[in-house]
Amino acid sequence: MAIELKMPALSPTMEEGTLAKWLKQEGDTIEIGDIIAEIETDKATMEFEAVDEGTLGKILVAEGTENVAVGTVIAMLAGEGEDASDMANAAPADPVPGEGKDVGRPDASGEGSEAEIAKPAKKSGVKDPEIPHGTNMQTITVREALRDGMAEEMRRDERVFVMGEEVAQYQGAYKVTQGLLDEFGPKRVIDTPITEYGFAGIGTGAAMGGLRPIVEFMTFNFAMQAIDHIINSAAKTNYMSGGQMRCPVVFRGPNAAASRVGAQHSQNYGPWYASVPGLIVIAPYDAYDAKGLMKAAIRCEDPVVFLENELVYGRSFELPELDDHVLPIGKARIMREGSDVTIVAYSIAVGLALEAAKELAGEGIEAEVIDLRTLRPLDKETVLESLKKTNRLVIAEEGWPTCSIASEIVAICMEEGFDHLDAPVTRVCDEDVPLPYAANLEKLALIDTPRIVKAAKKVCYRD
Amino acid sequence: MAKAPKNKTPRSPAENLDFALHSLQEELEKTKRYDASEEQLKHFYEQMLLIRRFEERAGQLYGLGLIGGFCHLYIGQEAVAVGLQSALTEKLDSVITGYRDHGHMLAYGIDPKVIMAELTGREAGISKGKGGSMHMFSTEHKFYGGHGIVGAQVALGGGLALAHQYNDDGGLCLAYFGDGAANQGQVYETFNMASLWKLPIVFVVENNQYAMGTAVGRSSAETEFYRRGTAFRIPGMKVNGMDVLEVRQAAEIAFKHVREGRGPVLMECETYRYRGHSMSDPAKYRTREEVQDVKEHKDPIEGLKKILIEQGNSEEDLKAIDKDIRKVVSEAADFAENSPEPDPSELYTDVLVEEY
Numbered sequence: 001m002a003i004e005l006k007m008p009a010l011s012p013t014m015e016e017g018t019l020a021k022w023l024k025q026e027g028d029t030i031e032i033g034d035i036i037a038e039i040e041t042d043k044a045t046m047e048f049e050a051v052d053e054g055t056l057g058k059i060l061v062a063e064g065t066e067n068v069a070v071g072t073v074i075a076m077l078a079g080e081g082e083d084a085s086d087m088a089n090a091a092p093a094d095p096v097p098g099e100g101k102d103v104g105r106p107d108a109s110g111e112g113s114e115a116e117i118a119k120p121a122k123k124s125g126v127k128d129p130e131i132p133h134g135t136n137m138q139t140i141t142v143r144e145a146l147r148d149g150m151a152e153e154m155r156r157d158e159r160v161f162v163m164g165e166e167v168a169q170y171q172g173a174y175k176v177t178q179g180l181l182d183e184f185g186p187k188r189v190i191d192t193p194i195t196e197y198g199f200a201g202i203g204t205g206a207a208m209g210g211l212r213p214i215v216e217f218m219t220f221n222f223a224m225q226a227i228d229h230i231i232n233s234a235a236k237t238n239y240m241s242g243g244q245m246r247c248p249v250v251f252r253g254p255n256a257a258a259s260r261v262g263a264q265h266s267q268n269y270g271p272w273y274a275s276v277p278g279l280i281v282i283a284p285y286d287a288y289d290a291k292g293l294m295k296a297a298i299r300c301e302d303p304v305v306f307l308e309n310e311l312v313y314g315r316s317f318e319l320p321e322l323d324d325h326v327l328p329i330g331k332a333r334i335m336r337e338g339s340d341v342t343i344v345a346y347s348i349a350v351g352l353a354l355e356a357a358k359e360l361a362g363e364g365i366e367a368e369v370i371d372l373r374t375l376r377p378l379d380k381e382t383v384l385e386s387l388k389k390t391n392r393l394v395i396a397e398e399g400w401p402t403c404s405i406a407s408e409i410v411a412i413c414m415e416e417g418f419d420h421l422d423a424p425v426t427r428v429c430d431e432d433v434p435l436p437y438a439a440n441l442e443k444l445a446l447i448d449t450p451r452i453v454k455a456a457k458k459v460c461y462r463d
Numbered sequence: 464m465a466k467a468p469k470n471k472t473p474r475s476p477a478e479n480l481d482f483a484l485h486s487l488q489e490e491l492e493k494t495k496r497y498d499a500s501e502e503q504l505k506h507f508y509e510q511m512l513l514i515r516r517f518e519e520r521a522g523q524l525y526g527l528g529l530i531g532g533f534c535h536l537y538i539g540q541e542a543v544a545v546g547l548q549s550a551l552t553e554k555l556d557s558v559i560t561g562y563r564d565h566g567h568m569l570a571y572g573i574d575p576k577v578i579m580a581e582l583t584g585r586e587a588g589i590s591k592g593k594g595g596s597m598h599m600f601s602t603e604h605k606f607y608g609g610h611g612i613v614g615a616q617v618a619l620g621g622g623l624a625l626a627h628q629y630n631d632d633g634g635l636c637l638a639y640f641g642d643g644a645a646n647q648g649q650v651y652e653t654f655n656m657a658s659l660w661k662l663p664i665v666f667v668v669e670n671n672q673y674a675m676g677t678a679v680g681r682s683s684a685e686t687e688f689y690r691r692g693t694a695f696r697i698p699g700m701k702v703n704g705m706d707v708l709e710v711r712q713a714a715e716i717a718f719k720h721v722r723e724g725r726g727p728v729l730m731e732c733e734t735y736r737y738r739g740h741s742m743s744d745p746a747k748y749r750t751r752e753e754v755q756d757v758k759e760h761k762d763p764i765e766g767l768k769k770i771l772i773e774q775g776n777s778e779e780d781l782k783a784i785d786k787d788i789r790k791v792v793s794e795a796a797d798f799a800e801n802s803p804e805p806d807p808s809e810l811y812t813d814v815l816v817e818e819y
Contacts, residue, residue: 008526011743012533032519033737033758035751044745048526051519070528117807123818161629187629193659198618198652205622208607209557211629213622232612233619240598242591243813245607277814301816330819377819 003052003077007061009070010039010046017041018066019074028056030077037063037074054079124381126328128292136321143313145287146176146252149294150214152324154184157212160298163190163203164216164253173218174254174313200226200251204233204303207249212298217253220269220307226251227272234303235278247303252294255283255307256347256398257446263434268399270346273305274375274408280329281376283307285350287317289373292327300329307375309348332379334386338368341456342386344409345396346372349447353396356452365460375405383409384417391422392459396452401429423459428452487698487728488689490716497546497711504771507549507707509784511541511764514566516785516792517575518738521565521582525742529800530582534596537566539737542763543669544570546710547637547732550718555632557605559620560639562597563669564609567639571604575791579799587802591809614647616640617666621653624664624727635663635721643674645688654695654727661726665717666692668729669704671736676748692729704732705761708770735761 007017018040024030030050037048057076061068068074140148154160161184166173168181168191181189192199196217203215217223223230230251237245256268273281280302284290290308297304319325335350336357345353350371357367368386372379387393393413395406406427413425431445457463499507518536525534537544540563548558548570560567568578573589581588582596589599599609607623610616620638627634644650645668657664668688672679679686689699698720702713710732717728735757739746746754768781 006527008523009528010526010745012531014743044747046745049522051523070526117810120811120814121818193652193655195652195655197649198621198656201615201618201649201653202622202625202656205559205607205619206625206629207622208619209623209626211626228612228615229618233610233615237598237600237608238816239813240590240594241600241602241608241813242589242593243816244590244600244602246816280815280819328819374819 002057003054003079004073005036005075005077007068007070007072007074008039008048010041011043014041014070016067016069019061019063019068020045022059022063024056026056026059030054030056050077052077052079122377123330126331128327128331128333131320131322137318138321139316140287140319141314141316142287142290142308143174143176145291145317145319146294146308147178147180149291150177150298151180151183153295153298154180154188157298159210159212160214161188161190161211162214162216163192163199165192165194165218167191167216172216174310176308176313177216196222196225197229200229201233203249203251204229204247207234207247207303208237208245212248214250214252214298217251219258219265219310220253220255221265221267223251223253223269230273230279230303230305231276235276238302239278246301248301250297250300250304250306252297252306253308254310254313256309257430257435258310260437260439260442262437266435268347268397270307270375270399271404271408273307274378274405276376278303279376280304280374281307282329282374283347284373285312285347285371286315287319288325289327289333289371291319292325293329293373295324295326296329299326307347312348312351315351327373330374330377330379332382333371333373334368334382335371336367336369338366338390340366340390341392341394341460342368342370342383342390343394343396343452343456344370344372344383346375346405347398349396349398352398352447352449352452355449356396356456359449359453360456363457363462365456365462367456372405378408378412380412380416383412384420387413387417388420391420392456393421393425394452394455394459395425395427396447397427397429398447399430400432401427402432404429423461426455426459428455484693484696484698487700487716487720491700491702491709491713495712496706496708497715499708499711501774503549504767504774505784507545507711508764508767508771508781509788510545510549510570511707511767512785512788513575513791514538514541514544514569515764516788517569517579517795518565520792520796521579522738522742524579524583524796524799530596531584532595533562534582534742535563535740536736536738536742537563539757539763540669540671540704540734541566542707542710543667543704543732543734544639546707547667547714550711550714551637552634554605555634557607557623557627557634557636558639559607559616559623559636560609561613561616561641561644562609562611563641564597564599568599568601568606571601571606573601573604573606575795576798579795580802583799583802584804585799585802586805586809587798591813592805593809593813614640614644614649617644617647617650618653620664620666621657621662624657624662625660627663628660633722635665635718637665637667639667639669641674642668642670642672642679642683642688643677645691646674646682651695654692654697654729657727658692658695658697661724663721663724664727665714665721666697666727666729668731669734670731671734673736673740673748675740676744676746678748687731689729689731692727697727697729700728700730702730702732704734705763705766707763707767
């Protein structure tokens, strides 16, 4: 059977080219790999190589022809036992210019518009498990709550292990992994060299291989060297594999500003990771959420970025003494109910928002404080429900304002809560500068309670 | 206070007095080629030919606009994947590679139809059409991709090896990368940890002489890649990657070393890619004569064909094999061309595993 030789596409964007030169003539024997012709595009000259053997029949596009559309039949090739001269005149139908790129593709027009595609169902109405009446409450630091969460899951599941810098013998740079080496041994509590890109890749690969790694970054600032694996390897592989590949890894460590450590050690990466489909991003505030969400993160089948805060590690909170305290991912928590204004916060800013609410109450303004807890997927429902009630909203975020979680909440309120707004949604963030070292400048750059109070009063038209 | 771990920590490589960076190379020098049975030889031939014909067809489909984006062909390098993967233990060992991955999948016995259908972006593709040429996986075959970021597969492979060690399953990871990826920092971060922890991994540098358009001599201070493990006390091997029997022999030696718990091996396979870096590469950085010379004198398939003929197979026998393979490839291409595109609802699936 004669084979049609078509104008090849030599790059993803090529639509047409010039047939510069025929290197074989009609009647020539063609072997696989022979260069038949040279084709020019605006970028390069490429060789057109034979992928079938036979005899070159009719040349249908003369050399020197410009603007030959990809897919146009340029010559015929006679196979074994065929007579090339027989088909010399059997030219195919006229090529349709510009048709080439779509040869054989189903008609894509009119399908796939957003309205027709069902988005995945979102779990709705999920609440934190009830704490049985009479449950003992313990006072515990966030640091201990995180450690206990990890230890409980390591007892429960042999596949769970911790790796990172100084996590084992040193007991953790911030002592979050204290005692884990003693209980679980060096196989499951692994000290790594200072090599973030490498060990983030190894942790991700181990998750792909069926384990459940907890990868500690001494701080998330250093995870910048590893962000390729977090995003390109961990977040995207399930999708790219059509759902075959699993990557149940937890990347955890302190995030955002600590104290007087300068710009390179003081950044909130919440908005960065929260912008990536395929990741779960959790940023708890108190010990209750730190433990309950840590356990949920470790059990989660998806890759999780778990953002802690160094300044909160040592704070103590009440925690119910339960055998298995696991909280739902993707659900915000109402920390304080109020009717006049909503303050949305996460991580360390939740503490500031609660302080602000207390102050505002003294002035007769009842603020509702929402802790997002999970930054991706974001619990829009809880935010919008609160807005419906208070009609005013302020976001408090310890991080830069531009392209922030605060910006995202503003967008959500505009798109889905506009009718409920009585005042512009207002962001209270850090100043838009690298964090300075000098004590006075650092204080000026960071979000604080008075700024949240001021913004809340402003949206209540009480300033 | 830091406490010493209760369990015995693995001995550091530096303490191992028997360690010899050249021991595996010396072993290979003793017997260079694997003593394959007639059946094995034929199988190698079939597999290499399948890769070549498949890739030729993929190039053709690309030219027709049926395959989009980037498409990196494995033509010329067939002996590397076939020689190495034929020595693996199926269902136990894991394999990971970069974006030039079609050949490794075919060498692992994955159905050409689902690979070709992935190239054309169809529902029946191995990644449901959502990955494309560079992102294909088969967890069933323990083939873990298919990674588009140059060098990333090396660290990920370290993780797969860690999982083998952690589970004590006796398996190893085969992690392929190119001479280009060999200059990425994370490769050396992984070498360090793999050697420190004695991970069961074989690092394979497929040195095809060009990192995209840059010849190794223009990008690498040390072009003898097998030596690059020396600083991490990883033994190196230099292998003729155009000879499937030498590659297989090297695999036997390297896998034995790794399975004995002696840590990683770095194997450099010298090979050559006949086509451009990707389909859109005009390959102006080398002469046509250079390519022609390799095709005429070093071609892995022609080399094995010669052996098969010496052993009494006729040209007709081999032609019949080629004919059968062309049929398989044609069927794969027809399947890939005629399968439907993914349903629009697939847009939102597989982003996350769980619902939240």
